[in-house]
Amino acid sequence: MRYQRPKGTADILPGESERWAYVENVARRVFAKYRFDEIRTPMFESFDVFSRTSGETSDVVTKEMYDFMDKGDRHLSLRPEGTAGVVRAFVENKLYGPDVPKPVKVYYMGPMFRYERPQSGRMREFHQIGVEAFGSNEPAIDVETIAMGMDLLTQLGIENVRLAVNTLGDQETRETFRQALIDYLEPHFDELSEDSKLRLHKNPLRVLDSKDETDQKIVADAPSILDYLTDEAKAHFDQVKALLDALDIDYVVDATMVRGLDYYNHTIFEFMVNNKALGHGYTTICAGGRYNGLVEELGGPDMAGVGFALGVERLLLLMAASNVEFPAAHHLEAYVVGIGEGTDAATLKVVSKLRSQDVVADRDYLNRKPKAQFKTADKFNARYTLTIGQTELENKTINVKDMASGNEVTVPVESVEKDFNAVLETL
């Protein structure tokens, strides 16, 4: 127990890693249907990329960043989320240019880092699968993104998903609503929780999201952002809802839903599930929204964007808790047993020849006794056990046994090496 992994990190071991690969493969398949292509960006970026985009006062930036100075005195940070890096790459590589068809649709999957207190489904190194679509301000792309998220969750076997949507409106909406909210909350200042007192002026929208009971009572009568939307913002949101209806996608409008990152505006959405594996009540497993202005913030043109991200650790917890069936990994078809001196080369060759016929084959590598080898074949659930001993070696034959039926046949070793399936038909 000399060394242990850093706090909040995890080793994904064989068995578990197969589940990860499955989830990633399903995601790739779903995204491909919608013509999203993969983008891979660095795991660390200039600190400013995140601080500029997430908001200087956001919790992610003020206390959760894994930032450091490198040997060249550059202020870097491990990425706490995926969007900022993708936007930076989008701008730096001029994907906004006229020769790249719009919208530009990309997805990513990989580790993210946040310095916080680990808990189940909350790691310091965690993994997200996310998508971004740039260059369209049409509500249709918001809805396509939402539909794709729903499609993905469905493909993964997640049931009873609740889609919550809201809008943060545009700049003007946010300013007028923010003031209205402050005007409403200030008379209740003394009743608010300590956290919310701090949030009132820093980020009043967050008070709406408070879990404190007293806060919630106060917030219940607070003004709704939906009443402060500009005509343009309202039109956008109305069209999003209309298109969701057109696709028969169920949703609830949650006017109190907000975002921890500052770059969001207009449509925001969350996919939530009520599963005790993730805590009490509804928990978000996938969240996203529109972020017009972010491309410009990082030095690009005024270009719209919308995307979502889902947490893989949480997703896997949820899938395990919902008894989602994962496809079985590789089955062992043939286990080759060697008995006695001189069979090493012969068994290795058979294994090799079987593999070249695309048969999943294995043998013993611990020089163990026949009994142990047969036990191993059984434990690995081998469909067939092939045996080479002194007799077979002399006669250039091999014994093939069907483990389920117990049927055996001895055939020339060459026939197995040439066409294993033909031999199986004689069993």
Add this chain to the structure above:
RNA sequence: GCGGUAUUGGUGAAGUUUGGUUAACACACCGGAUUGUGGUUCCGGCACGCGUGGGUUCGAGUCCCACAUACCGCCCCA
């Protein structure tokens, strides 16, 4: 960052209340009964050690302190 609970072999763990010789039991693994055939059974083996470091004591897995890690709640969030 704050509060709480926990940490004993490869695994699940008993033992901590009442500090006292060999750390229970089970699973897994390895070997044997059966030196070329598995899933059953029986027999045997398997922690110089109780998260790490200090302390109290004649004596600490059991008490005290610090630290580390995990889990739960808060904050926040995927």
